[in-house]
Amino acid sequence: MPSGTRARARAETTRAILDEARRQLAEQGAAALSLRSVAREVGMVSSAVYRYVASRDELLTRLIIEAYDAVGERAEAARDPQAPPREQWRAVWRAVRAWALEHPAEYALVYGSPVPGYAAPAETIPAAGRVAMVLAAIVAEHGDPAAGRDWPAVVRADVLPAVPPALVTPAVGVWTQLYGTVGFELFGQYENVVDDREAYFDAVADAAATAVGLPARRAGRPGS
């Protein structure tokens, strides 16, 4: 049985290491993250942090999971199930974009090109799907299957069980578009191209909503 005192101290040190690592990640990016400098900042010698983190890769894995969870939480919090479908949709999209703009290095770590020699381990998978699940829930509840009639069924049916089969493929498409758009903005591809980034992003989100058959915004108030 863990000792209590011992375990608490250990948890605190681990937290300090992870926090400092995330700080450095945010400031200089993933490749510049050095175990030695984390150790220095935390006040240990480099070999000591290996008692808490097996390797630099494992440190990155932990940061990846925390990042997935953070953006997933934001997306979940942004969704108001009472609001009209398209408003829910836009809120979630905006939440992902906002988080990405606030945490560019973490976003790059998670959705950018993988660090060479590093393959995302299996334990990242559940955390990775949280945003997708939020979007899928909106599609499942309000999507019109007719919107998917031009799409072939090339996606595994079981990945989004709640979504009407006809909408699964376009849903994957718009999921891709969300991250593609955020990534392009974040990595500077829209520099000197897109003027009003917010308006552009909202327009893409709206087109995506249409692609998965969310009902058009009504002029009157909903529920009439």
Place this chain on the structure above:
Amino acid sequence: MPSGTRARARAETTRAILDEARRQLAEQGAAALSLRSVAREVGMVSSAVYRYVASRDELLTRLIIEAYDAVGERAEAARDPQAPPREQWRAVWRAVRAWALEHPAEYALVYGSPVPGYAAPAETIPAAGRVAMVLAAIVAEHGDPAAGRDWPAVVRADVLPAVPPALVTPAVGVWTQLYGTVGFELFGQYENVVDDREAYFDAVADAAATAVGLPARRAGRPGS
């Protein structure tokens, strides 16, 4: 005036360095690219390569430009201006995907998250636009401006002068979608999600063609 013999030897050594660097990039990714190991493989000592390449960053910059040019060339070659618009479109999309699948590390270098501390210098800009120009040419020639009526005008009009103003914003959107889709496939996001990658990709390409108002594929032969 350059000496001729001298200049030729210099050009050959430079090529050997760049080739070996690209080989290592392809095998182990950008972060694993080491100037020292390039030097070893080329048969020089590490300090000697600094006569040809100012720094590791400059080496990466050169590789980026070569990669942009390679994929741009492929895209240009894939387009047959005589073919029906949607066929041109699909051929270019497929060319980009094929190149990316053949050169994943180079694709990641160019379109993935930027290497930290590294800002793409200005000399990469012209090469970067080649694929976009090919797609823009198709849109300019065959796109129906009516397809852009739901899009706000939030993109600088001068980036794609040949494209009808109403289509500029959706064109940027589908340009994003191309790289988002290729990137997701390449970086493993479609693992256990998308079964038939080719069919999925073609479907996305076709939806994109519709978004920029390319005429629907006719049943009869064109030109009747």
Place this chain on the structure above:
DNA sequence: CCACGACCGAGAGCACTGCTCTTGACGAGG
């Protein structure tokens, strides 16, 4: 209550990296 043993931090060390500076040789141009 106390000794044992798990745990932990420190330090040295290995192999590697990017980059700089100095030294010596070679060969093309004046």
Place this chain on the structure above:
DNA sequence: CCTCGTCAAGAGCAGTGCTCTCGGTCGTGG
């Protein structure tokens, strides 16, 4: 022919990930 620019080589600095060993400390089982 001889000078001077160009080039390869080597040593060296500061940094990295990671391993191993050595003492000390502190919680826990007897």
